Amino acid sequence: MLNLWMRASAWICLAVVILLLGFLVQQSWPYWQQYGFSTLFSGDWYPYEKLFGLTAAIIGSFWAALIALSIAIPTGLAAAVMSTEILSGSWRSLSRTGMELLAGIPSVVYGLLGLWVLLPLLQSSLGLLTGHNLLAAGLLLSVMVLPTIMVMAQDALSEISSEQRDAAASLGMGWSERLWRVLLPQAWPGIRSGILLALGRALGETMAVMLVVGSMDRIPEPFYNLLAPAQTLTSRIGREIGESAFGSMHFAALMACGLLLATVTITISLLAHLRADNTSVART
Amino acid sequence: MRHILYPILAAALFAVQIPGASAITLHAAGSTTVLPVVSTAATVYHQQHPDVTITVSGGGSGVGIASMIQHTADIGMASRDVDEDEIAKLNGKIDVLTIAKDAVAVVVSKAVYIGGVHQLSLKQIAAIYRGKIKNWKALGGPDAQIFVIDKEASRGTRHVFAEAVLGNAHARAAGASVISGSNNEEQALVAHSNQAIGMLSNAWLNDAVRGIAVGEGDHAVLPDIRHVRDGSYPISRSLHVLLPKNASPEARNFTDFLLSKQGQVIVKKSGYLRVR
Numbered sequence: 001m002l003n004l005w006m007r008a009s010a011w012i013c014l015a016v017v018i019l020l021l022g023f024l025v026q027q028s029w030p031y032w033q034q035y036g037f038s039t040l041f042s043g044d045w046y047p048y049e050k051l052f053g054l055t056a057a058i059i060g061s062f063w064a065a066l067i068a069l070s071i072a073i074p075t076g077l078a079a080a081v082m083s084t085e086i087l088s089g090s091w092r093s094l095s096r097t098g099m100e101l102l103a104g105i106p107s108v109v110y111g112l113l114g115l116w117v118l119l120p121l122l123q124s125s126l127g128l129l130t131g132h133n134l135l136a137a138g139l140l141l142s143v144m145v146l147p148t149i150m151v152m153a154q155d156a157l158s159e160i161s162s163e164q165r166d167a168a169a170s171l172g173m174g175w176s177e178r179l180w181r182v183l184l185p186q187a188w189p190g191i192r193s194g195i196l197l198a199l200g201r202a203l204g205e206t207m208a209v210m211l212v213v214g215s216m217d218r219i220p221e222p223f224y225n226l227l228a229p230a231q232t233l234t235s236r237i238g239r240e241i242g243e244s245a246f247g248s249m250h251f252a253a254l255m256a257c258g259l260l261l262a263t264v265t266i267t268i269s270l271l272a273h274l275r276a277d278n279t280s281v282a283r284t
Numbered sequence: 285m286r287h288i289l290y291p292i293l294a295a296a297l298f299a300v301q302i303p304g305a306s307a308i309t310l311h312a313a314g315s316t317t318v319l320p321v322v323s324t325a326a327t328v329y330h331q332q333h334p335d336v337t338i339t340v341s342g343g344g345s346g347v348g349i350a351s352m353i354q355h356t357a358d359i360g361m362a363s364r365d366v367d368e369d370e371i372a373k374l375n376g377k378i379d380v381l382t383i384a385k386d387a388v389a390v391v392v393s394k395a396v397y398i399g400g401v402h403q404l405s406l407k408q409i410a411a412i413y414r415g416k417i418k419n420w421k422a423l424g425g426p427d428a429q430i431f432v433i434d435k436e437a438s439r440g441t442r443h444v445f446a447e448a449v450l451g452n453a454h455a456r457a458a459g460a461s462v463i464s465g466s467n468n469e470e471q472a473l474v475a476h477s478n479q480a481i482g483m484l485s486n487a488w489l490n491d492a493v494r495g496i497a498v499g500e501g502d503h504a505v506l507p508d509i510r511h512v513r514d515g516s517y518p519i520s521r522s523l524h525v526l527l528p529k530n531a532s533p534e535a536r537n538f539t540d541f542l543l544s545k546q547g548q549v550i551v552k553k554s555g556y557l558r559v560r
Contacts, residue, residue: 048437048454120476129431130477132462215436215463229462239465243346243438245373246354 017266024259031252045217045231047240052253054260056219060134060232061261064209065202067138067226068145073195075142076149081179084157096154103147111208114140119212126227132214134226140208145198152197156190157183196272200265206234215239233257308534310338314348314361315440316466317485318523321384321554322361322542328550329541336534342466346438352378352526358535360526363440363485367453379527383542384556387486388445388519389495389507395478396494399426403497403504406518410449412481415459420479433473433482434460440521441467445483448519486512487555512557523556 031039035052042053083095118139119131160183168182184191214229217236221228237254244250312322319342326338338359343351345364351357353373366380390409392401401423404412411417412430421427434457435442447453464470467488474480475492486507489495497504498518511517527539541547548558 046454046456115472123476129429129479130462130473215465216460217463239436239463240438242343243350243436245350 021259021262021266024255024262028252028255028259030249031256034249035253043219045236047244047250047253050249052249052256054233054257056217057231057233057236057257058260059219059223060137060213060230061203061234063134063220063226063230064137064141064213064232065199067135068141068202069195069199071139071142072146072149072198076146076194076198077153077184077191079146079150080153080157081183084154085179085183096151099147099150102143103151107144107205107208108211110140110144111211114208114212128227130214130229132212132229134213134220134228134230136212137209137230137232138226140212141202141205144205144208145202148198148201149191149194152194153187153191156187156194159190160186193272196268200268200272203268204234204261204265206238210235210238233261308336308532310336310358310532310535310538312338312340312359312361312525313343313351313357314526315345315363315523316342316468317363317386317441317487318348318361318383318525320487321523321551321556322359322525324550324554325538325542325547328546329538333537336538338538344436344438344465345440345443346436348526349374352528355528358528358531359539362524362526364443364453364521365524366526377529379529380524381527381539381543382522382524382559383547384523384551384554384559385512385520386523386556387507387509387512387517388441388448388521389484389486389489390498390519391474391480391482391484391489391493391495393431393474393477393480394492394494396420396425396428396480397496399428401425401496403499405500405504406449406498409481409498410451413450413457413459415457418459426479428479430459431477431480432457432459432461433470433480434463435470435483436463436465439465441483441485444521445519485555509555509557522559 031052039053040058041055042051043055044051044053045056079095079099083092087095114136118136122128122131122133122136164182164186165178168178173181209232213232213235215231215235216229217231218228220226220230237257240250241254244254312326319340322338323340326340330337345362348357348360348362349366349370352360353370360378362380363386366374366378390404399420401420404423408417408423412432413434415432417423418430419427420430435445437454443453446455446457450457462473464473464482467484470482470484471488471490471493474482474484475490484493484495486495486509489507495507497506499505505511505517507517507519512520525539525542527535542551543560545560548560551558
């Protein structure tokens, strides 16, 4: 009975994913048919003029996720190493609980914090017209994905057997050598899964990003200008889905944004799992 | 034991069921300009009709009208007229009731106002939104870059403003620095800046968010109720609620309430011009 139930659940999960992708493909089909993949490389998004270029939002999503990861990876890894290797038991569990709490905060709360604290700070310290920009979105996202990276890295580090540690110590390895030669390489599969999951979350996050990114459908000029208001795929969907009539081309174009995001994040998650599985098989 | 428990359980079931059977919940969605009137009216109405609860959410006029097309709300709110495309989609199944009028004020940050910008012509405002004028100095204000706040295309305020200023409700605004959504968001953006220009219903003005007069020279007109009434303010509009023709009696009763004397007092208290 239990077996049957578990099988059924697994199949239902799979069916949901396939149904979801199927729905997105079906709803965005008119868009792909009429505009084709060339719109991936067009920057103009003016729904009322029937222009649906995706480049601006794709670049925005890319930058926001990149900023988030480039801050969260080193910070999260350092925090994980600190808490597993250096802190004593009670401090370790305290830091872990803190991270888990961070992960549980609803994203709109992060968004409002960003609005009230981060944006005025960016505006005044950098002398900008407004703090709404990709940097703000990236900074906010980095805090949001930090727990994923840290908790996964912590688990991976604490799985390393004490024999490995003893061996490293008996070889007379120094602290930094032990870290770079033994601990991080051993824990790498778990760390990598954490990073990929965090990337998926950073790409998919909507509410917090929507509140701080500025929602300007414009390709950053120059393309590395992170201090101007911009748009991400998620913030565009969030801003416009309410007004677009079900079945219209505008709706199909927004569904195309959704399909793009879903494909990328599902691929990333699959990658995270496949890699983790392979390496664990290889290790045993 | 059992014979005591059953009546209690039965009573509990009744207690849950009776209000559940007769209570009616209506949902209103759309314009955040119309929202304060409808939400205050909903509170007053609920006190008078405890069995009817009305939930109110924003999203903008575009959302209000879309909710009528897609049957996702009982009452729609719109701060602009329904356009031809939408009329075609609605297929005559909706009543549009005008409950109030207001002015779309051109607002600037307090610092800009104090710096000397008290009025602008429609041409000057258009030049700002098209990106032709970029510094307040060119308009007699402080030497500061203009922070141009545009609104989401679905917003009624954007629609009315762009039509009056740029000549087309969906005109591009190449000079825009940022896109805002609800009136609250717009108000906060202007208040937090020292160099902003934006568009807001006259009811949302305050010390940090100043409405300026619109027009040429001596003919510039302030965005207040008096000038909406006499029709001299150039960017004024009607505020509507939308009701399906086959709406429930309760929903129709509520929209009648908005047009009643009591409802119109709420309109006036919210800062808009009453229509009755």
